[in-house]
Amino acid sequence: MKAAVLVFPGSNCDRDMAVALREAGADVRMVWHKDAEIGDVDLVAVPGGFSFGDYLRCGAIAANSPVCAALKAHVERGGYALGVCNGFQVLCETGLLPGALMRNAGLTFVCKSTPLRVVTADCVFTEGYGADTVVSLPVAHHDGNYFADAQTLAQLRDEDRIAFAYGANFNGSQNDIAGILSQNRRVLGMMPHPERAVDPATGSDAGRAVFTGLVRQLADA
Amino acid sequence: MKATVHVMLKDGVLDPQGEAIRHALGALGFDGVDGVRQGKVIELDLADGTDEARVREMCEKLLANTVIESYRIDLS
16 A cells, blocks of 8 residues: 655654554655655545644645645545644645634643544544444644534534544534544544554554554555 | 735634633623624735735635635725
8 A cells, every 4th residue: 555645844743644654554655745746646644733834724825735736636536535633624724625623612732632432434544443432542733623514514424424523522623523534435634643643652552543444445455 | 005804703603712802801801892703814915906806816715714714805
């Protein structure tokens, strides 16, 4: 399975993302934001961090960079994409996922491990967990308060596109949403960081299933 | 020429920062502040003759996220 990890000025989880994917068996290359081509890959990962210093809005400048035009083309061809934290914000800003991520309702930056419910296991990202399981993953964000209009929220629910929901809603997200899927179920955006939980030596390997599942299924595809 | 773009959260979108400001004003003894909305102002120095449609395009593509924000353009 071939994967690309996008790198923006201010990305800070890009190497963690590469480690998590490589540990799971993926062939990973890093792609700089000015590159207009990503190349032939199965998965594009948009990492966490503070791309372009969160200027204007989180993810807004990154979403309009050359590499994101290539990301959109990759997704339109039916390619897979995973956006974590700032990567989720970028995916929303590009329009590849619906909604927007606003300032946390409590206004504070929240950095902790938090329980998540796997709402759907019907995608390559969460199949390894099984639906309705609970997994604890780290979160570290200031702007993770998911907002979408009522129609979009109903659509996400009806189409079973909520991948993860917070067990305890600490940031004000509508419907406790922590992660959502695209309509074709090949794009996942999530605020929690599975790539920070892939080794018991650093506290937890609860996030590994995201990457091992991805690699197993996309290698077979 | 200049354009000033005002970007505000849409009505119905909870503004946690505005709420925090309202609470802080109350704590300072400013009674009667029923609501606060916080937005941003973006000033653009533009080539003469740039029309409003062009600025609107800038707002739609980058300056505002129309999922949650509305904008107003003043040309001068």
